[in-house]
Amino acid sequence: MMIAHSFRGEVFGPAQRLHGATYVVDARFTRSELDADNIVVDIGLATTELGQVLSELNYRNLDDMPIFAGINTSTEFLAKHVADRLADSVHNGSLGEGAKGLAGIEVTLKESHVASAGYTRAL
């Protein structure tokens, strides 16, 4: 996804100016035993759900989105946002019945080939 945003805080230096980023977003699902189809999760449904979460952010200026008002939308923060949204998808059944057996989710946002941030959570 490609977004624009700015940061508040001296630690961000020139990134306090409005700038942008391409994030390549990976989601990893974990479980201790495979489901009845011998898979961890339905990769088709997982791709659709992840795409849905990202489409709400893609091609936007995050500074203008009410849900992020007053928040530094750091890569770390966005990783947690995406992971929590996918956790909701697991719990509400959007990832299928088999997904009820998932143990955890890890979401990684790659800003470039040298910088990335991720968030890991249990389900």
Place this chain on the structure above:
Amino acid sequence: MMIAHSFRGEVFGPAQRLHGATYVVDARFTRSELDADNIVVDIGLATTELGQVLSELNYRNLDDMPIFAGINTSTEFLAKHVADRLADSVHNGSLGEGAKGLAGIEVTLKESHVASAGYTRAL
């Protein structure tokens, strides 16, 4: 480099909104014979010059920069901008005497691991 910008034209769809991008920028220099040190170009100087060109764009909203007024700052356009600036560096000697023997420059901007654009020119 990480920039913000927007596009004008129906072809751009949601990218007409202010959004952003991380560009991983590669420069490739070509010549028919190596120089006296057995190299194509001084990679230290080339890295410095490329860094200089990118620093003028990094962490900026390109829509606000006078030199890009009225221009769609597409990845393709930016690749040409960077290549032309590096060609200036070759011609004004900033890349060293050996660089006078260079034949061409190719600049590639990777928006993500699936999309990129480049520009190739002679010197």
Place this chain on the structure above:
Amino acid sequence: MMIAHSFRGEVFGPAQRLHGATYVVDARFTRSELDADNIVVDIGLATTELGQVLSELNYRNLDDMPIFAGINTSTEFLAKHVADRLADSVHNGSLGEGAKGLAGIEVTLKESHVASAGYTRAL
């Protein structure tokens, strides 16, 4: 795309057995001058057309497809197949009016991170 196939000819060794491959397919379009929108090609349309061409091959046993009867569906051959189909898309207008100014297409199929083949053609 993920396909199954087999090869005929001693040169292929164990690949004469029915096996399979994941191909990551990249298409590169070239032109001498950018179009009126400052782009090489509408990347949305190009992605759709490429996806269309690949969908006809994806998850199939190429040995069973009449159009490939008696043909070694090597990576090299498939690269040409895809490039020629995209050239058709350019000529029939599926890639938009701006695409009429394209000069060439290069299609690369990566079998893995160490093996790939490609085909380059003029338009």
Place this chain on the structure above:
Amino acid sequence: MMIAHSFRGEVFGPAQRLHGATYVVDARFTRSELDADNIVVDIGLATTELGQVLSELNYRNLDDMPIFAGINTSTEFLAKHVADRLADSVHNGSLGEGAKGLAGIEVTLKESHVASAGYTRAL
């Protein structure tokens, strides 16, 4: 390795047809203290053993292999198969004496640059 196979179960959609995949296979070995040579494992032996395990699957139609009869040979399943075989190699000494101190193995199969599955186990 390059294999052909098909899946049973609606969740697999078009992948229920016979198709194929290239898997790039990585093995990661862990331990709490390095061995007497200051290494985790003899990378030469590990590469040989991994190559041996993969050679039994490479260029084959997994649907025809008796050991996989009635099994969905998903990427997840194959990751466990490879990890368990490498664990056998550790226990029977094929990875050398130093390998007796290994704590765990993680095997990852990359289907493409956007899809992969892995299996992690203790030793």
Place this chain on the structure above:
Amino acid sequence: MMIAHSFRGEVFGPAQRLHGATYVVDARFTRSELDADNIVVDIGLATTELGQVLSELNYRNLDDMPIFAGINTSTEFLAKHVADRLADSVHNGSLGEGAKGLAGIEVTLKESHVASAGYTRAL
């Protein structure tokens, strides 16, 4: 970083000869809660500190460095060396006040696109 070194021990085969390696070094920092700026660590400071640690090794023959006398400077060993030095940076405040809340560090040295080693430690 690019270094020269040799190994002692039969397990290393031809790598007992003086040879060299390019290591692409990644550092990953972990914590349970983000700091006041919504980040894990100041990536600018982290990059500077990592660069400082690597500059002491870069373009050197490790066999000639007194601190490594009698030690096999394996990739695994070097990963621990770098991680321990970064841990010092966290504890002495070089990574900023926010870094005091870090929980762990993982350092990975990639020798090539097929071989890497890492070290993970708590803080």
Place this chain on the structure above:
Amino acid sequence: MMIAHSFRGEVFGPAQRLHGATYVVDARFTRSELDADNIVVDIGLATTELGQVLSELNYRNLDDMPIFAGINTSTEFLAKHVADRLADSVHNGSLGEGAKGLAGIEVTLKESHVASAGYTRAL
């Protein structure tokens, strides 16, 4: 391949000291028409020949090799060395009869994920 070497000339800065490098080496073969088996080259033979050329350099200090006496063994120079050796293999038949129809060779040496050099020649 992993080698040690040093450079002569101020342009090389700290790389004048004995240091080392991992080179990931890719060879690309081109031709205008595919051969009778529908391939560009026998990838098995090509891999063997390339491996043979690299094995003569791997795990060595290039400064000590008579064939490189008095030569800056830059990445650019080594790319030409490898390409010329592969051209010999084509001409002496080591790459098979089909290889007689090859038009060109391009060899690329990647020092890291940000630096590489290559050499392109006709056959």
